[in-house]
Each structure stands twice: as structure tokens, then as C-alpha cells.
Amino acid sequence: MSQTKQWWKESVIYQIYPRSFNDSNGDGIGDLKGITEKLDYLKQLGIDVIWLSPVYKSPNDDNGYDISDYKDIMDEFGTMEDWEELLEAAHNRGLKIIMDLVVNHSSDEHAWFAESRKSKDNPYRDYYIWRPGKEDGSEPNNWDSAFSGSAWEYDETTGEYYLHLFSKKQPDLNWENPTVRQEVYDMMRWWLDKGIDGFRMDVINFISKVPGLPDAPNPEGKKYVSGSQYFMNGPRIHEFLHEMHEEALKDYDVMTVGEMPGVGPDEAVNYTKEESEELNMVFQFEHVDLDSGPGGKWDLRPLSLKDLRDNLVKWQKALEQDGWNSLYMNNHDQPRMVSRFGNDGKFHKESAKMLATLLHMMKGTPYIYQGEEFGMTNVQFEDINDYKDIETLNMYREKRDEGVSHEELMKRIYVKGRDNARTPVQWDDSKNAGFTTGKPWIQVNPNYKEINAAAAVNDENSIFSYYQKLIELRHQNETVVYGSFDIMLNDNEEVFAYKRELNGETLLVYCNFYEDSPQVEIPAEYQQANKELFISNYELEDTESNKFTLKPYEARVYRIRK
Numbered sequence: 001m002s003q004t005k006q007w008w009k010e011s012v013i014y015q016i017y018p019r020s021f022n023d024s025n026g027d028g029i030g031d032l033k034g035i036t037e038k039l040d041y042l043k044q045l046g047i048d049v050i051w052l053s054p055v056y057k058s059p060n061d062d063n064g065y066d067i068s069d070y071k072d073i074m075d076e077f078g079t080m081e082d083w084e085e086l087l088e089a090a091h092n093r094g095l096k097i098i099m100d101l102v103v104n105h106s107s108d109e110h111a112w113f114a115e116s117r118k119s120k121d122n123p124y125r126d127y128y129i130w131r132p133g134k135e136d137g138s139e140p141n142n143w144d145s146a147f148s149g150s151a152w153e154y155d156e157t158t159g160e161y162y163l164h165l166f167s168k169k170q171p172d173l174n175w176e177n178p179t180v181r182q183e184v185y186d187m188m189r190w191w192l193d194k195g196i197d198g199f200r201m202d203v204i205n206f207i208s209k210v211p212g213l214p215d216a217p218n219p220e221g222k223k224y225v226s227g228s229q230y231f232m233n234g235p236r237i238h239e240f241l242h243e244m245h246e247e248a249l250k251d252y253d254v255m256t257v258g259e260m261p262g263v264g265p266d267e268a269v270n271y272t273k274e275e276s277e278e279l280n281m282v283f284q285f286e287h288v289d290l291d292s293g294p295g296g297k298w299d300l301r302p303l304s305l306k307d308l309r310d311n312l313v314k315w316q317k318a319l320e321q322d323g324w325n326s327l328y329m330n331n332h333d334q335p336r337m338v339s340r341f342g343n344d345g346k347f348h349k350e351s352a353k354m355l356a357t358l359l360h361m362m363k364g365t366p367y368i369y370q371g372e373e374f375g376m377t378n379v380q381f382e383d384i385n386d387y388k389d390i391e392t393l394n395m396y397r398e399k400r401d402e403g404v405s406h407e408e409l410m411k412r413i414y415v416k417g418r419d420n421a422r423t424p425v426q427w428d429d430s431k432n433a434g435f436t437t438g439k440p441w442i443q444v445n446p447n448y449k450e451i452n453a454a455a456a457v458n459d460e461n462s463i464f465s466y467y468q469k470l471i472e473l474r475h476q477n478e479t480v481v482y483g484s485f486d487i488m489l490n491d492n493e494e495v496f497a498y499k500r501e502l503n504g505e506t507l508l509v510y511c512n513f514y515e516d517s518p519q520v521e522i523p524a525e526y527q528q529a530n531k532e533l534f535i536s537n538y539e540l541e542d543t544e545s546n547k548f549t550l551k552p553y554e555a556r557v558y559r560i561r562k
């Protein structure tokens with residue numbers, strides 16, 4: 001039952017992408033000491049848990065999501081001592097830390113892979129997924145990689161191909177091999193024994209592949225196509241995750257969240273209901289794929305409030321009784337939420353606060369991505385060379401080769417590129433936004449003079465102050481955490497409205513998604529009740545009337561007690 005009380009349901013989680021967070025030593029790259037320096041800021045914001053994107057040893061083909069040593073720290077980020085200091089300093093402040101677990105694949109520079117590629121009878125050979133080519137010598141199947149091209153790389157030494165669903169420097173681990181699984185569980189326990197508070201698990205629903213790795217249907221006769229139906233939520237996924245729970249997790253009071261592209265609500269319930277003993281929650285992708293066409297993420301299409309609402313409501317209802325939702329609108333892979341779902345120009349503050357209200361009042365555990373709390377926005381660099389993300393750069397090269405214009409590709413990158421979220425955190429209005437005294441590894445968003453943490457912290461009307469209030473409300477009010485969820489005004493084209501209820505208390509949430517001023521009315525059953533304003537992103541003159549007009553991007557929440 002999702003009513004079971006758990007600390008991770010009552011928490012707000014803050015994601016740190018260390019490379020872009022705060023640089024303490026002037027090399028232009030964020031680091032662990034830089035994070036420790038900012039713990040008081042995070043405490044001031046009020047969050048409970050930090051999710052650290054990977055800080056492990058890595059050649060950085062995919063900014064740390066390619067790990068060459070799971071038990072060591074990336075050189076640019078510091079040392080294990082720095083990491084221990086960070087954990088202790090966080091715990092001293094009552095902040096928990098969860099680590100990223102990237103075990104669908106490792107780096108090709110991991111010692112296991114160095115062995116594995118040496119010979120077909122090497123003891124590590126079966127740690128990875130090797131196959132001979134087809135008769136004509138081509139790749140073992142027609143799957144594409146998430147980062148363009150084939151999902152297979154030919155390796156001269158043994159004359160076979162290895163599978164890499166991401167870059168060729170990220171070979172997939174072979175979860176069919178029980179020794180690999182035990183290695184992963186040992187490593188997880190090693191970190192848990194150091195005192196961490198849980199894991200965010202990278203593409204964890206990719207680890208079980210359909211045996212035989214068949215070709216995917218290819219009606220258009222493309223060179224490579226998505227093979228996702230053969231590895232998303234594969235045949236042994238529940239078995240593996242339950243085993244992980246038994247072997248690594250069950251003796252620790254920790255939380256887990258599994259990143260799961262392609263997961264639907266029914267399957268998400270199976271992963272997260274208590275009886276399954278698998279995961280606490282998952283990151284699903286449906287709501288962040290609504291503005292993608294059939295061609296995938298770079299195939300832009302407009303997003304309607306109706307689609308977004310229908311989707312979020314579907315997830316709220318599906319996981320209301322069993323299971324648990326994670327609530328997010330951006331992260332290190334997604335565009336900035338105020339640019340994508342709000343208005344990052346004229347109504348920057350209003351829309352950022354409205355979106356935060358929408359998310360934080362829903363049922364589930366909210367995630368804040370660094371800089372979101374003061375409204376960081378997407379970025380537009382003119383020169384493709386200013387982009388650093390492997391997905392973006394590979395896509396650009398591939399599509400240019402196919403003849404797509406630079407202008408068209410930049411348009412797509414401005415909307416969807418991952419570097420939108422990866423520009424340095426804008427701490428203040430000094431040089432490089434206070435992120436580094438050196439040359440930042442990726443350029444700072446030029447809007448840092450106006451949009452920065454220092455300005456926001458000192459302003460009681462800032463987005464930051466509003467997030468503080470939202471987090472505080474969750475900590476104080478059980479209806480926000482455990483209340484039921486029901487949609488209101490289901491047909492309204494401009495307003496996303498819903499209610500939460502628990503033990504005779506009701507929260508009515510109204511979020512205006514546009515610049516217009518729609519009228520709404522409190523449902524008849526609550527019109528006689530005493531209502532108090534719970535939170536709003538405007539100074540409101542009249543909070544008594546049952547009929548009211550919402551200002552552009554207004555969010556208003558009423559609390560009613562019987």
C-alpha cells in the first residue's frame with residue numbers, strides 16, 4: 001500500500017550533476033569539494049536527499065556514465081577522501097546522499113573489459129555481450145545505439161562484435177552471467193557499508209535482453225533501427241531486480257529509484273509495489289516524450305496541456321494505491337523545465353513557480369534538478385563546437401552527413417539538447433557566474449547576470465523562496481505526501497487543476513498554463529467550507545470568492561478542513 005509511511009516518500013530530492021555544479025579548484029570542472037561548499041545552500045533550500053550523478057573513475061566519454069572503476073573517484077572530481085568528507089558533512093546537516101548506479105554498461109576502459117576483449121576464453125569474456133558477425137560479416141543484428149550508428153562495435157583482436165546500447169565506449173554488461181551480478185551486488189554493498197542512503201539506477205530496465213538478440217522489424221529498410229522491444233523490461237528483469245534486493249539492498253534502510261525508459265504505468269506498479277521487493281520508485285519518460293514525434297526525440301512537435309495532463313493523471317491514478325511515483329520535469333538529460341513547459345521570457349518567475357506547484361503538490365517524491373530552484377533556462381550556442389554532449393554531437397554529425405541543414409539541427413538542439421541542462425550552475429553575477437575561477441568546461445548561460453542563486457536567495461519573492469515554501473509544506477502536511485489524487489476541470493484547455501484528500505482535509509490545486517486569464521470555480525461541495533490559501537505565486541487580493549480569474553501562469557492552492 002502506498003499509504004505505508006516511508007522517509008523517502010516525505011523527502012524532496014535534489015539532483016547534482018557534479019561536472020556543472022561548483023568548481024573549488026579552478027580547473028573549470030565542478031568537483032566534490034565544490035559540492036561540500038554548497039551544502040549549507042542546499043540545507044537552506046530545505047531538501048532532504050542529494051542524488052549525485054556519477055562521480056566514479058571515468059574517461060568521460062559520456063560525462064561519467066561510462067565507469068572504469070566503480071570503487072574509485074573521477075580524477076577531476078577529487079579523491080575518495082573528498083567524497084567521504086562530503087558524505088559526513090551532508091549527514092551532519094541531516095542530508096542524505098544517494099549514488100548513481102550505472103551497471104547496464106561499464107566503460108571500455110574498465111579492467112573487466114580490458115580482459116574481456118583479450119581472448120574468447122578469457123575468464124572475463126562473458127562479462128560482456130560478444131557475438132560473431134552475420135555471414136556477410138555485418139553486425140550481429142540491426143539495433144541502433146542511443147547515441148547514433150550501430151549498437152555493435154567490431155573488435156579486431158578476437159574478430160567479434162560487442163554490444164553497446166550507448167556509445168562504443170560503453171559496452172553492455174552481460175547480466176545473464178551470475179558472476180557479473182554478484183560483482184555488482186558486492187560493489188553495491190561496498191558503497192552501502194560506507195553509509196550511503198540509496199541508489200538511482202541508470203537505465204536499469206535494460207539489463208535483461210531477449211535471448212538470441214533478434215533483428216528488430218525494419219519495414220522502412222533503414223540501416224539500423226531501435227531494438228528496444230528486445231531489451232526494455234526484458235524477460236528476466238523482475239528476477240534480477242528482486243535478486244538485487246535480496247543480495248544487496250534488503251538489510252539497509254535506503255531508497256532506490258530506477259531510471260526506466262519505455263516503462264508504462266502497469267509495469268511501474270510491478271516494479272514499485274512493496275510485495276515485489278524490487279524498487280521504491282522509477283523514473284518514467286512518457287511525459288517528457290510527449291513533444292517528440294514518431295522519429296524520436298529530435299522530431300519536434302508541440303505539446304498540448306491536454307496531453308500532458310492526461311499523461312500525468314494516468315500515472316497519478318495508476319500508482320495511487322500500490323507503487324509510488326517519482327515527480328520530475330527535468331534532469332541532466334532533459335531541457336530546462338521553465339523553457340520547455342513554461343515561459344522563460346516575460347513570465348519566467350510566474351511560470352517557474354507554477355510548474356513547481358503543479359509538481360510538488362502531486363503524489364510522489366519530487367526531484368529538483370540543480371539550478372531549477374532559481375529558474376535556470378535553456379541555452380543557445382551558435383557554434384556546434386560549443387556543445388559537449390556526445391548524443392548531440394553524434395546526432396549532428398550523422399544528420400549533417402544525411403544533408404540536414406545546420407540551421408535545422410541547431411533548432412532541434414536548442415529545444416532538446418542535453419547541454420541545455422548542463423551549463424554551469426549560476427551562483428552569482430560575477431565572472432563565469434561564480435562557478436569557476438578558471439575556464440568552464442562548457443560555457444555559462446549568458447543570462448547569469450539576471451538569473452542566479454545569490455539574487456534569488458536574498459529575494460523573498462524569488463523562485464528560490466517559493467521552492468523553500470513548497471518543500472516546507474510537504475514536510476508539514478501529510479495530505480501533500482499521502483493524500484489521494486483526483487483531477488478537476490478535466491476539459492479545461494488552460495488550467496491544470498486537481499485535488500488531494502486525506503483525513504477530512506482537501507487541497508485544491510489550480511495551475512494556469514498560459515498567459516490568458518481563465519475563470520474557474522471552486523467545486524460546489526466545497527463552496528460553503530472555510531478555505532484558506534495554502535500557497536500562491538501571486539499576491540492575491542481576494543482569496544474568499546468561489547469564482548475567480550487566474551492571472552497568467554498563476555498557481556493557487558486552497559486548503560479546506562472539515
Ligand code: NOJ
Nearest residue numbers: 062065102166202203333
Ligand atoms: C541515462 C543517463 O541519465 C544518461 O545521461 C546516460 O547518457 C545514459 N543513461 C547512459 O548511461
